[in-house]
Amino acid sequence: MxxxxxxxxxxxxxxxxxxxxxxxxxxxxxxxxxxxxxxxxxxxxxxxxxxxxxxxxxxxxxxxxVCPRTHLILREAADSLSRGLPGPVKRAFNSLLESQVGYSISDTFQNLGLPLQSPTIQKAWAKIKGFWFDRFFSNEYLKHDRxxxxxxxxxxxxxxxxxxxxxxxxxxxxxxxxxxxxxxxxxxxxxxxxxxxxxxxxxxxxxxxxxxxxxxxxxxxxxxxxxxxxxxxxxxxxxxxxxxxxxxxxxxxxxxxxxxxxxxxxxxxxxxxxxxxx
Ligand SMILES: [Mg+2]
CATH class of the missing domain: 3.40.50.1000 (HAD superfamily/HAD-like)
Structure with a gap:
């Protein structure tokens, strides 16, 4: 800002x-x-x-x-990180729709009604964001863009x-x-x-x-x-x-x-x- x-x-x-x-x-x-x-x-x-x-x-x-790229990565995050995520985050990301994906990971949490003010949710956000970041900025996932x-x-x-x-x-x-x-x-x-x-x-x-x-x-x-x-x-x-x-x-x-x-x-x-x- x-x-x-x-x-x-x-x-x-x-x-x-x-x-x-x-x-x-x-x-x-x-x-x-x-x-x-x-x-x-x-x-x-x-x-x-x-x-x-x-x-x-x-x-x-x-x-x-780029929404399809992020959507796929977030679905993979839900699978890979499943054990370490709190219930509400796990459930929301397991059934994540492309239409719920926002510009940023924070936007997506907001779209899913997951409050980032909560320390537990914030911890999950950091894990998911790290997972997303490593893949979003790579050759491998670009093919999912439309x-x-x-x-x-x-x-x-x-x-x-x-x-x-x-x-x-x-x-x-x-x-x-x-x-x-x-x-x-x-x-x-x-x-x-x-x-x-x-x-x-x-x-x-x-x-x-x-x-x-x-x-x-x-x-x-x-x-x-x-x-x-x-x-x-x-x-x-x-x-x-x-x-x-x-x-x-x-x-x-x-x-x-x-x-x-x-x-x-x-x-x-x-x-x-x-x-x-x-
Ligand atoms: Mg641009």
């Missing part, structure tokens, strides 16, 4: 989730309209050799629904029109590159082409927002980055300030409860648009 430096209190200027959406200013254009506008820009710049057109895409919860409806078609279309596709993710390179590339290929996203880059975190990278801002600034030197698609408000705000001329597109799926300043002039996308035949 960001803290107001002067008073040492949580600042009312920072918001998360629904409050952030309400406090932010979005442009009035609908998805189909601004995506068509983006396509036109790409086409008009496709032959530019100096700074070719490019679009940045985040992966988790922007192009991919691309959002029409996301592969949309990204492919921009690529065909002449855009460089720049995947920018907080996933770790060492543990997740192979699985990430396999899934992108399986799901029909552009990959394995000189006009496609995948940038992931390496070693002791800083937090996602700082990492993404740094990479985006460097890409801004090489490419004419026309748009950034991102589900995490904090990351999007940093991307927008790194690339003020790009369209900053908030992909409204799920996001963390990390607080950030409200956005301005953002584009709002709930569903990837159906494509026309031009």
């Amino acid at each position: 960001q803290v107001d430096i002067i008073r040492g209190m949580p600042s009312p200027r920072f918001h998360s989730r629904q409050d952030w959406i309400l406090a932010s200013q979005f442009r009035p254009e609908a998805e189909a309209a601004f995506c068509a506008q983006l396509e036109k820009k790409i086409l008009s710049l496709a032959d530019s050799t100096k700074k070719p057109p490019a679009v940045i895409f985040d992966l988790d919860s922007t192009l991919y629904e 691309p959002y409806l029409l996301a592969p078609e949309f990204v492919t279309r921009l690529h065909k029109k002449g855009a460089h596709i720049l995947y920018l993710t907080g996933r770790h390179d060492e543990k997740m590159r192979i699985g990430t590339l396999d899934c992108l290929e399986r799901d029909g996203f552009p990959v394995g082409d000189p006009r496609v880059l995948l940038r992931m975190k390496t070693g002791a990278s800083p937090d996602d927002a700082a990492f993404k801002a740094r990479v985006a600034r460097a890409w801004g030197e090489r490419f004419n980055v026309l748009a950034c698609f991102e589900n995490e408000p904090r990351n999007l705000i940093r991307l927008q300030s790194a690339l003020p001329k790009s369209m900053a597109v908030f992909v409204n799926t799920v996001c963390s409860d990390k607080r950030t300043l409200p956005g301005n002039r953002l584009f709002h996308l709930k569903l990837f648009p159906k494509l026309s035949h031009s």
Whole structure:
């Protein structure tokens, strides 16, 4: 949580989730309209050799629904940790539905009515979170992710029109590159082409927002980055300030409860648009 430096209190200027959406200013254009506008820009710049057109895409919860990955891991946690979990937690996780899985493990506990204020529940939460963490950030489980409806078609279309596709993710390179590339290929996203880059975190990278801002600034030197698609408000705000001329597109799926300043002039996308035949 960001803290107001002067008073040492949580600042009312920072918001998360629904409050952030309400406090932010979005442009009035609908998805189909601004995506068509983006396509036109790409086409008009496709032959530019100096700074070719490019679009940045985040992966988790922007192009991919990660809920099935978490759901499977949590069901495995219920099996493996069964003996060490208190009755209510064991019962809830044994019959866990995908629809009960939240963005974070804390959200899932809340969805299940398991109060984290209770020390016993908190202990179970720590065990389950540790189990989840080791598996969620690994190649092995990525295959359970699902691309959002029409996301592969949309990204492919921009690529065909002449855009460089720049995947920018907080996933770790060492543990997740192979699985990430396999899934992108399986799901029909552009990959394995000189006009496609995948940038992931390496070693002791800083937090996602700082990492993404740094990479985006460097890409801004090489490419004419026309748009950034991102589900995490904090990351999007940093991307927008790194690339003020790009369209900053908030992909409204799920996001963390990390607080950030409200956005301005953002584009709002709930569903990837159906494509026309031009
Ligand atoms: Mg994301």
